[in-house]
Amino acid sequence: MAETRIPTVIADELHIVYRVNGAKTGKGSATAALSRILKRGSDDAARGVRKVHAVKGVSFIAYRGEAIGLIGSNGSGKSTLLRAIAGLLPAEKGKVYTDGQPSLLGVNAALMNDLTGERNVILGGLAMGMSREQIKERYQDIVDFSGINEKGDFITLPMRTYSSGMAARLRFSIAAAKDHDVLMIDEALATGDRKFQKRSEARIRELRKEAGTVFLVSHNNKSIRDTCDRVLWLERGELRMDGPTEEVLKEYETFTGK
Amino acid sequence: MSDRPSPDDGISAAELAAKYGLSVSGARPGLAEYVRQMWGRRHFILAFSQAKLTAQYSQAKLGQLWQVATPLLNALVYFLIFGLILDADKGMPREVYIPFLVTGVFVFTFTQSSVMAGVRAISGNLGLVRALHFPRASLPISFALQQLQQLLFSMIVLFVVAVAFGSYPSLSWLLILPVLALQFCFNTGLALVFARMGAKTPDLAQLMPFVMRTWMYASGVMFSIPVMLADHPKWIADVLQWNPAAIYMDLMRFALIDGYGSENLPPHVWAVAGGWAALVALGGFVYFWKAEERYGRG
Numbered sequence: 001m002a003e004t005r006i007p008t009v010i011a012d013e014l015h016i017v018y019r020v021n022g023a024k025t026g027k028g029s030a031t032a033a034l035s036r037i038l039k040r041g042s043d044d045a046a047r048g049v050r051k052v053h054a055v056k057g058v059s060f061i062a063y064r065g066e067a068i069g070l071i072g073s074n075g076s077g078k079s080t081l082l083r084a085i086a087g088l089l090p091a092e093k094g095k096v097y098t099d100g101q102p103s104l105l106g107v108n109a110a111l112m113n114d115l116t117g118e119r120n121v122i123l124g125g126l127a128m129g130m131s132r133e134q135i136k137e138r139y140q141d142i143v144d145f146s147g148i149n150e151k152g153d154f155i156t157l158p159m160r161t162y163s164s165g166m167a168a169r170l171r172f173s174i175a176a177a178k179d180h181d182v183l184m185i186d187e188a189l190a191t192g193d194r195k196f197q198k199r200s201e202a203r204i205r206e207l208r209k210e211a212g213t214v215f216l217v218s219h220n221n222k223s224i225r226d227t228c229d230r231v232l233w234l235e236r237g238e239l240r241m242d243g244p245t246e247e248v249l250k251e252y253e254t255f256t257g258k
Numbered sequence: 259m260s261d262r263p264s265p266d267d268g269i270s271a272a273e274l275a276a277k278y279g280l281s282v283s284g285a286r287p288g289l290a291e292y293v294r295q296m297w298g299r300r301h302f303i304l305a306f307s308q309a310k311l312t313a314q315y316s317q318a319k320l321g322q323l324w325q326v327a328t329p330l331l332n333a334l335v336y337f338l339i340f341g342l343i344l345d346a347d348k349g350m351p352r353e354v355y356i357p358f359l360v361t362g363v364f365v366f367t368f369t370q371s372s373v374m375a376g377v378r379a380i381s382g383n384l385g386l387v388r389a390l391h392f393p394r395a396s397l398p399i400s401f402a403l404q405q406l407q408q409l410l411f412s413m414i415v416l417f418v419v420a421v422a423f424g425s426y427p428s429l430s431w432l433l434i435l436p437v438l439a440l441q442f443c444f445n446t447g448l449a450l451v452f453a454r455m456g457a458k459t460p461d462l463a464q465l466m467p468f469v470m471r472t473w474m475y476a477s478g479v480m481f482s483i484p485v486m487l488a489d490h491p492k493w494i495a496d497v498l499q500w501n502p503a504a505i506y507m508d509l510m511r512f513a514l515i516d517g518y519g520s521e522n523l524p525p526h527v528w529a530v531a532g533g534w535a536a537l538v539a540l541g542g543f544v545y546f547w548k549a550e551e552r553y554g555r556g
Contacts, residue, residue: 007278012271021460059271087284088388090552096283097275101391110306110386114313123309126302127390158316 008182008213009062009085009102013094016055016077016084016237054080056237057094064099067214069228069245071221071252077237078217082184085215099212102182103128105175117148117155117162117170124174138177145203146173147196169196176203183211201226221249286551287393289544295393303396307404329412332367333360333419340480348485353423354517360419361514362479365507368409369445370470375401376449377456377463380553387554394553395546398453402446409438416514425516433513441506443535447542454546457553477503482522499524502534 055077062068070078083089085096086104110127111120121142125135146169148154148162159167185204204227208214218224224231224245231248233241241248269277287295296303315324336359340346347355379398380387387394413434421427456462476498478486483504487495498504509531511518524530 007274007280010271010275010280061271061274083388085283087391088554090284090554095271097271097280098283099278099280102283103391104389110390112309112313114316115309119309119312123302123305126299126305127386127392129299129302129392132301 006064006099007061008064008099009060010097011058011060011081011085011094012097014055014058014081014084014091014096015053015093016080016089017092018052018054018080020050020052054237055084055234058234058237058239059094060232060239060242062213062215064212066230067208067216067228069224069231070215070217070234071219071224071231071248072234072240073256076234078234079186081234082186082215082217085182086184098182100181102184103178103180105180105183105185111159111171111174113160114158116158117143120159120170121155121174124171125177128175128178130178142173142177145176145199146170165193172200176200176207180207180211182213182215183207184215184217186217221253225249284551286547289547292393292395292547292550296395296399299392299396302392303400303403306396306400307407310401310404311407325408325411326414329364329367329415332363333415336360336363336480346480348481350482350485351517353425354515356423357416357420357425357515358482358511358518359480360416361511362507364409364412364416365441365510366474366477366479366503367412368405368441369448369503369506370474371408372402372405372445372449373452373470374463374466375405376452377466379449379453380457381460381463384554394550395450395453395543398449398546399446402442402449405445406438406442420514425514428516430513434510437506437509437513437531440531440535443539444502444506447535447538447540450542450546451538454549457549473501473503477501477507479507484522496524500530502531502538505531505534 058077058081070081072078080089082104084091085098086102087096087098088104110124112123115123121139122132122135125138126132130138143149143155146166148166148170154162154166159170162170201223204214204216208227214227216224216227228245231241231243231245231252232239233248233252241251275281286292311325312322315321318324320327337356340359341352341356346359350358376398379401380394383397386397417427452462452466477483478498483498484495487498499508505524505527508523509527512520512523
């Protein structure tokens with residue numbers, strides 16, 4: 001059994017640091033900015049650039065076929081860790097090695113509210129690296145899955161006219177239309193009404209079958225139990241526990257006092 | 259799971275990665291590979307620029323009509339100030355000066371807005387950079403392409419102005435195409451350079467309008483450089499005339515306006531136009547690529 005385990009993601013002593021300009025005094029006043037420029041050359045702290053050490057030395061190895069849950073309180077570095085694995089945030093120290101290109105299930109940023117749903121489907125697909133033919137092929141599936149057109153012809157209206165639920169559904173449908181090697185899902189299950197949630201959970205199980213390894217960030221312990229067989233628990237940017245779902249969740253629930 | 263013994267126990271992460279052929283996530287690809295990736299994203303680059311262009315006026319009642327109306331109004335304002343009030347024509351006949359002025363404004367605006375869009379290409383789209391994978395150069399190139407499409411709308415206005423002042427379509431109008439192509443290459447390179455600088459120092463977005471305005475006044479948008487600087491040492495006029503913005507403006511005027519002949523162009527003008535385009539486009543691309551893995555940090 002042990003011989004057949006093939007690693008797909010290796011994180012080696014990974015550190016991620018964000019830098020925030022002009023947050024030293026919290027006022028961002030002109031004099032503060034001026035002194036920041038004058039003190040150029042000296043170290044970051046003196047110049048009022050605040051560092052946020054979001055992930056501190058996390059190491060783990062993920063294997064093919066695993067579904068890994070990421071848990072931890074708000075601001076513990078879960079989303080940051082996912083972005084670093086995807087290679088979207090540069091590491092301060094340490095390295096992440098991956099098999100192929102991990103992708104984050106998130107396309108929101110490429111979509112434009114002033115464009116019609118139709119054009120957003122195409123734009124989002126292209127942004128994720130699909131070809132025009134692939135998008136044409138899947139276009140109808142995406143629209144049907146989102147259920148946008150159930151209440152009339154909404155797909156030809158600009159996205160700013162959608163309700164927040166409708167927009168979230170369309171975004172998830174576009175994001176879930178592509179197949180991935182290493183797939184990372186950041187609390188995507190919480191969108192839409194009950195009916196849509198069921199449909200998206202089914203779609204995620206499908207994606208899991210196709211993908212080599214799945215990472216899931218969620219605050220819903222039930223959905224972690226349903227989908228994951230291993231859990232990483234992050235707290236204050238440090239890996240607090242790494243093990244089978246039940247073991248870690250039990251500790252976590254004691255910790256959060258549930 | 260992790261406590262199960264494995265034949266891979268005891269070797270370092272880097273060795274393990276090498277053993278199974280894993281690569282470093284988010285590492286910068288080689289230049290050739292980078293160009294290949296860009297080519298793979300050509301549809302995205304085009305679609306993104308068109309989407310930006312359409313989104314610009316989607317809330318206005320007149321909608322896409324503004325694509326033409328905005329440059330038209332712009333030309334009117336400059337005509338009013340420099341043509342009627344200030345008499346900046348300096349002996350140029352009116353039927354030459356008005357198209358001369360409008361061409362200058364449109365051609366310079368093309369470079370100016372490409373630079374401004376370039377400065378914000380990365381820093382203004384951090385959400386996109388942090389969510390999806392694509393060669394980051396797609397963004398500045400896409401913005402430069404958006405400005406090119408914007409200019410094509412302006413060209414409609416420009417043709418109308420030229421014809422209204424007696425410059426009718428002729429063979430020389432075909433020269434517009436190579437001029438536009440060269441200027442687009444130049445602008446794209448510039449957008450790439452400023453995208454990298456703007457990603458590191460977002461303050462550039464505040465500073466650049468002043469730099470661009472200085473450049474505009476120094477490039478002879480509303481006056482002829484040799485005429486205006488006739489009583490100054492000749493080298494000043496030479497330097498100003500060889501600057502890329504002036505070169506592309508002069509070439510466009512030469513192509514379009516009947517009364518603006520080759521005597522107004524500096525020597526070797528096509529070689530200089532091509533040289534600037536190649537130098538800035540290639541240099542800008544390599545300069546941008548060198549920081550590829552660093553875009554997206556806080």
